[in-house]
Structures are given as structure tokens and as C-alpha cells.
Amino acid sequence: MFDQEFLQRFRESNLKKAWPFEEAERILKNLGGKLPSKSYVLFETGYGPSGLPHIGTFGEVARTSMVRHVFEQISGFATRLICFSDDMDGLRKVPSNIPNREMVAGYIDKPLTEIPDPYGEAKSYGHYMNQKLKSFLDAFDFEYEFYSATDCYKSGMFDDMMLKVLANHEKIKQIILPTLGDERKKTYSPFLPIDPISGKVLQVAIIKTNLDKGTVTYLDDNNNEIEVAVTRGGCKLQWKVDFGMRWAALDVDYEMYGKDIMSNATLYSKVCQVLGKKPPAQFFYELFLDETGQKISKSKGNSITIDEWLKYAPLASLSLFMYQSPNRAKRMYFDIIPKLVDEYISLNNQYHQLEDLESKVNHPLYHIHRGNVPHAQTYGLTFALLINLACVCNPENKNILWGFIFKYTPHASKNSAIENEFLDQLVGFAIRYYEDFVRANKNYLVPSQNHILILEKIISMLENLPNDTDAQEVQSRIYAIGMESGYENLKDFFGDLYRILLGQSSGPRLGSFIKLYGFDETTKLIKMKINTKNEKNS
Numbered sequence: 001m002f003d004q005e006f007l008q009r010f011r012e013s014n015l016k017k018a019w020p021f022e023e024a025e026r027i028l029k030n031l032g033g034k035l036p037s038k039s040y041v042l043f044e045t046g047y048g049p050s051g052l053p054h055i056g057t058f059g060e061v062a063r064t065s066m067v068r069h070v071f072e073q074i075s076g077f078a079t080r081l082i083c084f085s086d087d088m089d090g091l092r093k094v095p096s097n098i099p100n101r102e103m104v105a106g107y108i109d110k111p112l113t114e115i116p117d118p119y120g121e122a123k124s125y126g127h128y129m130n131q132k133l134k135s136f137l138d139a140f141d142f143e144y145e146f147y148s149a150t151d152c153y154k155s156g157m158f159d160d161m162m163l164k165v166l167a168n169h170e171k172i173k174q175i176i177l178p179t180l181g182d183e184r185k186k187t188y189s190p191f192l193p194i195d196p197i198s199g200k201v202l203q204v205a206i207i208k209t210n211l212d213k214g215t216v217t218y219l220d221d222n223n224n225e226i227e228v229a230v231t232r233g234g235c236k237l238q239w240k241v242d243f244g245m246r247w248a249a250l251d252v253d254y255e256m257y258g259k260d261i262m263s264n265a266t267l268y269s270k271v272c273q274v275l276g277k278k279p280p281a282q283f284f285y286e287l288f289l290d291e292t293g294q295k296i297s298k299s300k301g302n303s304i305t306i307d308e309w310l311k312y313a314p315l316a317s318l319s320l321f322m323y324q325s326p327n328r329a330k331r332m333y334f335d336i337i338p339k340l341v342d343e344y345i346s347l348n349n350q351y352h353q354l355e356d357l358e359s360k361v362n363h364p365l366y367h368i369h370r371g372n373v374p375h376a377q378t379y380g381l382t383f384a385l386l387i388n389l390a391c392v393c394n395p396e397n398k399n400i401l402w403g404f405i406f407k408y409t410p411h412a413s414k415n416s417a418i419e420n421e422f423l424d425q426l427v428g429f430a431i432r433y434y435e436d437f438v439r440a441n442k443n444y445l446v447p448s449q450n451h452i453l454i455l456e457k458i459i460s461m462l463e464n465l466p467n468d469t470d471a472q473e474v475q476s477r478i479y480a481i482g483m484e485s486g487y488e489n490l491k492d493f494f495g496d497l498y499r500i501l502l503g504q505s506s507g508p509r510l511g512s513f514i515k516l517y518g519f520d521e522t523t524k525l526i527k528m529k530i531n532t533k534n535e536k537n538s
Contacts, residue, residue, distance in 0.1 A: 001074075001075075010139070015358065021074075023070075036251070040080045045084065046086065058136060060285075063322075066368070081145065087149050088146050088201075091109065091112055102374070104492075107287070109201055111201055126148075150288065161275055166211055191237065243264070258286075286329040304334060313429055314422070316376070345382060382512075430447045438483075446532070462514070469515075
């Protein structure tokens with residue numbers, strides 16, 4: 001917990017405060033600076049398990065956890081975080097990215113926890129999706145409590161609030177009806193009965209309500225009156241009402257949600273108030289976009305999955321992506337990964353040079369790691385550099401890249417496993433990224449006669465440099481060769497070198513790359529490219 005002297009000094013400083021700090025302050029203000037009567041402050045995130053959990057789902061928990069950590073530091077209050085799964089929702093359409101789609105299609109409108117698992121691994125479709133979410137949150141070491149809508153409805157946890165919804169049936173309808181089309185208004189009710197025979201979640205008109213019995217009545221397809229209890233899972237609520245009811249039932253103090261449902265926030269708050277509770281402090285975040293600029297969707301499967309991201313990058317890079325500009329829509333695809341990883345490395349080096357607490361609290365990595373920032377030692381190597389090293393040596397395993405790294409930084413002893421753990425992970429990620437995204441897209445430029453003259457100058461330069469020459473000096477010498485080469489734009493000079501040597505249009509600082517790959521190896525690579533040209537001409 002921060003001491004009051006520091007907090008006063010930090011609040012009065014001219015520093016632009018990190019957004020999690022601003023959010024934590026807003027929650028404290030919403031509470032009137034007092035601990036709620038329940039003796040803790042409740043944070044909540046929501047999850048719709050109709051499709052595989054995507055990174056946007058993870059982002060909501062990550063961002064909420066960042067705010068929660070700062071809130072604990074400035075308030076000293078106990079907190080809880082609930083990750084709530086709406087797994088009693090009826091399946092409205094079959095996601096395109098799951099197996100056994102025809103089988104699942106036979107269960108349309110059934111609660112997700114009543115549909116067989118298409119993966120054949122769990123008790124139900126909903127249970128499988130929930131487990132996928134929990135396994136990742138556990139791997140990231142989040143502290144949370146998982147709540148299932150099915151369990152909450154069927155156990156009776158929501159019974160008191162369901163009866164309050166019933167008592168305020170007409171009042172709640174008047175909150176929601178203005179947002180609906182004319183046809184939907186005719187049949188709308190906050191309650192979605194679970195049909196006793198088919199087990200489907202029905203969207204039907206409620207023709208009677210009985211508060212004394214705690215029931216609602218609707219007409220089935222044969223025009224028979226069917227009466228069901230609103231308690232113990234006999235009904236669930238329409239999602240707009242469910243949102244506000246949940247806030248009231250659980251006494252939620254803070255929730256964030258995507259911009260796509262922001263327009264309904266006032267509805268959730270009004271429902272919560274009708275049910276006798278104060279709405280929580282709220283925060284909306286912008287949506288994530290796929291490679292074409294479209295909103296990512298669980299049902300479309302048009303995003304990077306959690307498992308896919310972790311195949312190519314460390315967890316911290318994903319958390320950094322979530323921290324950055326939550327109120328701005330961001331494109332999320334595989335090609336952003338190298339930049340994110342290198343940005344994390346740069347920020348990590350920066351953080352560990354900070355001395356004052358004010359600067360640390362305002363730093364992205366303080367929030368990403370919730371105050372406990374590990375030192376990501378890379379000895380000056382970047383992820384992009386490792387990927388490009390893989391480009392030229394086509395490694396079969398990590399040992400090949402480590403061989404170059406040991407020459408580059410002899411003090412990076414592999415016996416120090418803890419010290420080198422982050423870098424060792426990066427090596428593995430770089431190889432996978434190269435294999436899956438770079439190798440197939442290589443497009444080498446056959447050097448022209450003018451290129452060969454330039455390449456020969458680089459060879460001559462390298463052959464006359466002492467082995468202990470640093471990367472900056474090598475870069476300066478290559479730059480000088482470029483200045484003398486006749487190119488009007490040095491960007492084109494370096495672009496040609498990248499295409500000739502690496503088969504791609506961009507690349508790392510050549511001085512750093514050559515130092516890592518080695519002077520002798522680089523000379524051999526350049527001579528091979530020249531010989532390839534000569535062989536084609538012979």
C-alpha cells in the first residue's frame with residue numbers, strides 16, 4: 001500500500017497519470033472513500049462462452065487486474081475479482097471455428113451448458129469453453145474467482161433478485177422497450193423461460209406474471225399456457241437486464257466492457273437502480289480489429305487465439321498490448337508481435353533504470369506486472385534481430401542460435417538458467433515465428449553489377465575490422481558505403497541489402513545483425529550471394 005505522503009505528492013504532481021491509476025482514483029471517489037459494508041470492493045468481468053475465448057476476453061481481465069492492483073495500493077481495501085461466464089445463454093448460431101458443427105447445430109437455443117462438447121473433452125460445450133478461459137487465466141497467475149451463470153441461476157443465488165425483477169416487471173420493460181424495434185416490442189419480456197420439455201431458452205411473450213407464486217406464463221407452439229418459476233433456473237434474463245441484475249445481485253463496484261455495448265450502459269445502470277443497488281463505476285474500451293480492420297469475433301474466429309499468441313511471444317508482450325491506449329481501436333494480427341516484443345524489451349530496460357517511485361508507478365510495466373517487474377535480460381539483442389538471425393542460418397533448434405549468441409555475448413553463460421530464461425524463450429519464439437511467417441515469404445533480390453561492387457566493399461571492410469569492433473562502428477562503416485554508393489535515398493540502399501541478404505524488404509540495423517551473426521559468417525553469406533549472381537550469368 002502507498003503511504004499517504006507519497007499519494008499526496010503524486011496526486012499533486014504535474015505528471016500525466018497512468019490510466020489504471022486514474023481509474024482506481026475514480027472507483028475510490030465513487031465509493032465516497034469508504035469501504036463498502038460487505039467489507040471488500042468487488043471487480044467483475046464478463047465472458048460469453050459461445051466461442052473459443054479470444055485475446056479480447058483476456059484483455060478485459062488483464063486490464064481490470066491492473067486497475068484492481070493500483071486500487072489496493074491507494075486504498076488499502078480488500079478486493080475480489082469475479083470472472084463471470086454467461087454459460088446459461090442459449091446458442092443462437094454455430095461458431096465457424098469449432099469441430100462437429102453439424103452436431104452442435106442440433107442444439108440451437110439450448111443453454112451452452114446443456115450442449116454436448118464438440119471437442120469431446122468436457123461435460124458440455126459451455127464447460128469446455130469455460131475451462132479454456134480458466135486455464136489461460138491460471139497460467140497468467142491472475143487472482144480471480146470464476147462464476148458460472150448456470151450455477152448462479154440454478155443454485156438460487158440469484159433468486160432474490162429474480163423475484164425483484166418480477167416485482168418490477170413493467171418498470172423494467174419500460175426501460176428496455178425504447179431501444180427495441182416495433183416487432184420485438186410486442187413480445188419483449190425481461191424473462192427468458194427455459195422450456196420444460198425442449199430445454200431451450202425461449203424468447204416469447206409473457207402473458208401473465210404471478211409474484212406470489214414467483215412465476216411467469218407463456219404460450220407454447222400449441223397455444224397451451226405454460227407456467228414456469230423465475231427462480232432456481234426456471235428462467236434466465238435477457239442480456240441487457242441480466243447485466244444490471246448481476247451488478248445488483250453481486251453488489252459489483254467496478255466493471256469494464258467493450259465499446260460495442262457502451263450504448264446500453266445507461267440501461268444496465270437503470271435496471272440496477274430499480275433493483276435497489278447503486279451501479280458500479282464503469283469503463284469502456286475500444287474494440288480489437290483483425291488484419292482487414294473488422295471487429296474480432298468469437299463466432300467468426302477472425303482473431304489470434306490465446307494459444308497462438310503464446311506460440312510466438314511471451315505473456316508480457318500480450319499484457320503490454322492490452323495496457324496501451326485502451327480507448328483506441330487497435331489492429332491485432334500476427335505481424336504486430338515482433339514490434340510488441342521489442343517494445344516490451346525496451347520498456348523493461350527503461351523501467352530498471354528508474355529510481356523514484358513516482359516514475360515507476362506511472363510506467364506501463366508497473367501495471368503490466370502489478371508492481372513486481374522482472375528483469376528481461378537480452379544483452380542488447382532484440383526479437384527482430386533473432387528472427388533475422390534465423391533467416392540466414394535456418395536453425396533446426398535453439399542451440400544453433402545460442403551458438404551465435406555466445407559469440408556475441410560470451411558472458412551470457414548458459415549455466416545461469418534463471419538469468420537467461422527470458423532470452424531462451426525469445427530464441428524459441430523467434431524460430432517459430434520465422435518458420436511460420438517469414439520463411440515462405442522470402443523473396444531474394446539477385447544482385448546487379450552495382451550491387452556486387454557495394455557488397456565487395458562491405459566484404460573488404462569486414463575483413464579489415466578487428467573482431468572486437470562494436471556494432472555501432474560496423475553500422476557507421478556500412479552507412480558510409482551507402483553514402484558513396486550513388487543512392488539518392490539511403491532507405492533504398494538498405495532495402496536492397498535486406499532483399500539480397502535476407503529475402504525481405506526490411507530488417508534490423510545491419511551493424512547489430514553482422515555483429516551477432518559474426519564477421520566471418522557474414523562475409524561467407526555475401527560471397528554466396530555474389531556467386532549466385534555469377535552462376536546465373538555463366
